[in-house]
Each structure stands twice: as structure tokens, then as C-alpha cells.
Amino acid sequence: MSKKRATMKDVAARAGVGFKTVSRVINEEAGVSEQTAAKVRTAASELNYRRDMTAGNLRRAAGRTDSIGLLVASVDNEFDAKLHRAVENAAQERRVSVFSSSTDEDADREHQRALTLLARRVDGLVLMPSSGDLAYLQHELDLGTPVIAVDRPPKGICIDTLMVDNESGARDALTHLIEHGHRRVAVLAHLATLVTSAQRIAGARAAWSAAGLPADSLQVVDGVSTDEDTARSLDALLDGADPPTAVFAARNEIAVGAVRALQRRAQQHEIALIGFDDFGHADLLDPAVTVVRQDPARLGELATQRLFARLEDRSLPVEQLTVKTRLVRRRSCGCEA
Template sequence: MTTTLTQSGGDQDRPARSTMKDVAQLAGVSVKTVSRVVNGEPGASVEVRERVLQAADRLDYRHNLGASTLRRKDARSGIVGALLQDLGNSFSAGLLRALEDSLRESGLSVLAASLDEEPDRERGMVADLVARRADGLVLMPASHRHEYLISEQRVGLPLVFVDRKPHGVDCDSVTVDNRRGAAMATAHLIAGGHRRIAMLSDLEEIETAQERIAGYRSALEEASLDFDPALLVPSVRGEQEASTVVTNLLALPDPPTAFVTGRNILTVGAVRALRSAGLSHQVALVGFDDFPMADLVEPALTVIRQDVQRIGTEVGRILLERLAGDRSAPKHLVLAPSLICRGSGEIARG
């Protein structure tokens, strides 16, 4: 189960819920017996257990997991926090689903939230999840330094970074070789005869964006092509801005004949701009990150695919190992991306 986490607001009046005492009174048993039944503990007969459950159902009783957590020796809440950048983006959404699937059989629920590249929001959400006694934390950080998590690590909270590496704290991470992926995209376009290759990238301070820019530049250098600063546009944040940037680049006296887009939402903006200019079949495009319906546009999109299913599964596996008592050195798993050729990246220089 996945629940979206929002930071706490003000108190609101609400009807009082039934308590264990109410259930005990209706079932004609002690509060301790009700506690045994709702917590799945032994010590109650089948007949008593059924009577308690029927009373709880009649009273719409809901067990207070937070209260029982405080009483349990292992202090487990059954909740894992997942703080990703944008749950509305197909990459974060796919990763979250894979994580949820990997944890479900162990009885763990995922409490998720979007960080939107806001470090203060990250710290607030982490504090909220710690207060809720989350069993573990999956973090795609917005902040650049993570020493503030040392105290949580010290008390045994499992921490797994995803997509971005930890800095200032040594903990588990699952990332993709972003530099290699961007180099693959650029080299693929160079192999098609392109020499004027533009790149649109995310915020410059984001580590993944830095790595993808480095990969783009290394491929140009490897092919002995001069780097033109006018063809690299960093800090492009959305689809509309990407569309505008591509339109402006196409208006240069010596325009690019191919594009590398450093994020799926930027790819969508580039597709719109090329279609508006009537250049979808003349200008090549390779996007970083696959997304739904990328194979249905015309021409179908060539992309650098991150295996989101595997990323989420590996994160879940590491987290479960830590919860089971694994105290080995932090694991830093780096997965290789793959080039998916569909047509847009195979357009040769005109």
C-alpha cells in the first residue's frame, strides 16, 4: 500500500473513535484480551476472538498502530518512507510502484511524498517520518549535504538513497551511471553524422544533471568535436521552457541538427517544438529516461532507459536486508542504462 504524505496541518474537530475499552465492554471481556486479539497475539480462544472481532466491527473500531508500536519490543511501525522528487513524473511513479511491490510481501506499507527540489521540504518530511517511527527511509534528496541524517543512522534507521548519492553520510545507495548514459546518447548521434548537437539539462546543482552534462561533453571530446557553449542549455525546468529553448536554438544562424534532452519532461517539450517547426523527421532527438507512449509519437522516440523496475526492486531488497539485521558496510549499487532505438535518434544529418 502506498500513501501520499503531506506535512501536518492544524487540528480539526472530528468524531471520537471507539476505543479498546468500548470494544471490551460490548464483547464482555477485558481490555487486555481485546489488545491480544487486535495485535494478533496468542492467549484468546476462537470463541472469544470472534466475539471481540464482531464487537470491533459493530463499533467501527480501528486499531491504533502508533500506540501499539510504542508497546512492541521491536518498535516496528510497518511503514517505510519514500521521499522522491516528483510523484507525478513517470520515473518517480514507476520507481515507487516497484518499491511498493518489493516490500508488500513483508507486510510493509510505503508512505510517499514529493520533494520538488526543495531542501527545506526534505528536512521537514524526514523529521515527520522519523516522528511517525518509520522503519526505513528511501530518499531521492533535494539537498546536497546529508550530515543531518547521521543521528538517524546512528540509532539504526535504515537509509537508502536512490538516483542520487549521499554526501556527508555513508549509507546505501542505488544509482544509474548517468555520465555513461548521456555519453551513449551523444555518441549515437555523432555516429549518425551529427556535429551540431545541443543538450538541454536540468538544474545545474543537481548531481544527476552534472553527470549527464559531463557525459555529453566527454562524447564530444572523444569524437574530437569542439564544445559550443551556446548548444548547452542547463537549468531547464519544465516542458514549456524546454519547448521555448529548442525553438530558440533552431533559430540560430548555425542551428543544431540533433538534441540530447536530459530528462523525460524536457524530451516532451522538445518533441512539441520540433513538431511545431515541422522538423520532427529532420532533426534527431535522444531523450534521457523512457516514459509511457514514447514509442507512439511520430517518429517514435529513441531514449536512454533507466530500468526503473530494477532500481525500485534493488532499493527494496537492500532495505529488507537492513531490517533483517544486515550490518555490513554500505552498498553502493550503480546500474547501467541502455539505449533504446526507435527512430528519432536514428535521423541522419540532412
């Protein structure tokens, strides 16, 4: 059974003050001593009270606001943007609005943005977890607010999760490069603290090990975020004593940076390249870029459908769903596509 959400009346009773005093503290108005304000804040924290930003608005009879929240890593990332649009489309079919924000892979920002959305009393939340602990959302789950994790598994809570098979996709990419005869390969990855990056690195290493190749001939560089990071990493690798003959860029933005870096060095036809996740105009480049294609739109659609299903039936068992990837062969890997 869902717990009851704490109100300002509950906070007032616990702090031993009047309702108006609590209102002034919550709304940061003057006229309350610091000692009394501290009592109110302590009581609010103990009750997990959160300001209701929709208190002055009308709601549906079922207590819903016809809105959901969406947190992605960055709305300017192509993968996140496609997922975002799919969530919007699925919500629109039910005449539900979507409030969204970016976490920038920052746990503190994620925490703050999630609580802001929940203060608006969204009916549910779809989020792409950062590496932070999400235990602070347990109170909302206990109150009956559904939370769905997409693209990455959550830490600290047990909720429905939809992910791509990152390890298998990376394994396919490295196996393909090995089949083309490459025995020195560089893997450029984002943050190894993120499960997606860790899984892709693991998949690459699994393929390398399965082929019986020496571990030190697979060079893994993580912490790559910007074009500058990618260029710096590739320059160091390619100018080294044993440069790689192929690169696996384990994120779409890293693949774009790798294309630019190889073009700058005039080595785009010498160094093989496979990227994880397709990106705009990848098929129009020279050479066209081979990619491990994900389906962010499908992830967004399934996540939103699951959220609405859980709104209708909160007793549904927790699900973990994995969506397969597909290796799209073009010419950057050495194929004559």
C-alpha cells in the same frame, strides 16, 4: 551500537521541568510561559528529540512499526512513479506499509518531509536526495534507522546508494548522434546542481571530446524544468545563427517538451532527438523517440531489499551499486527502426 532515542522524560530532566510541561510544549498546548517553553525547546534540540507520532499505537515486539518512508522528487514524474510502485511491491511482500511524499527538488521541503516520516517511527527510509545536505539524518542513523539513497548520491552522510550509470548512458546517446553525422548538437538538461544532470552533461561532453569535435559546437542549456522552458530554449537555439541538427534531452520530461516544441515548429522530421529515460507512448510517436532507457523498477526493488537487509543486520558494509542503461534505437535519431 545504536544510541538511545531521547524521550520526553529525557527532555524534562534536561530542562528541569515536569513531564506534563514538556508534553504541553511539544503538543503546542496553552498553560506554559514563553520562558519555560524556550527552555524545553532548547533541551529538545540539544537531545535531538523528535515527537513520536505513533506513541499511542501498538508496535511489534521487535520495536518496529511495519512501515517504511519513501521520498521522491515528484510522484507525478513517470520515473519516480515506477520507482514508487516497485518499492510498494517489495514492501508488500513483507506486509509492510509505505508512507511517501514528494520533495519537489527542494532541500527545505525534503528536510521537513523526512523528519515528518521519521516522527511516525518508520522502520527505515528510502529517499531520492535533492541537492541539500543530509547530515541532519546522522542522528537517525546512529539510532539504527536505515536510510537508503536511490538515483542520486547523498551529501553529508555515508549510506547505501543505488544509481543509474548516467554518464555512460549520455555518452552512448551522443556517440550515436555523432555516428549519424551530427556536428552541432544541443543538450537540454534539468538542474546542473543535481548529480544526475551533472553526470549526463559530463557524459555528453566526454563523447564530444572523444570524437575530437570543437567544444563550442556542443551547446549545453541547463535549468530546463517545464515544457515552457524547453520550448523557449529550443526556439532560441533553432532560430540562432548556427542551429543544432540534433537534440539530447537529458530527462524524460524534457524529451516530452522537445517533442511538442518540434511538432509545433513542424521540425520533428528534421531535427534528430534522443531522450534520457523512456516515457509513455514514445514508441508510438511519429517519429518514434530514441531513448536511453533506465530501469526505475529495478532501482526501487534493490533499494527496498537493501533496506530490509540492513534492518536484519545493521553491521553490513555500506554499498554503492550502479545499474546500467540501454540505448533503445527508434526513428527520431535517424535510424530506420
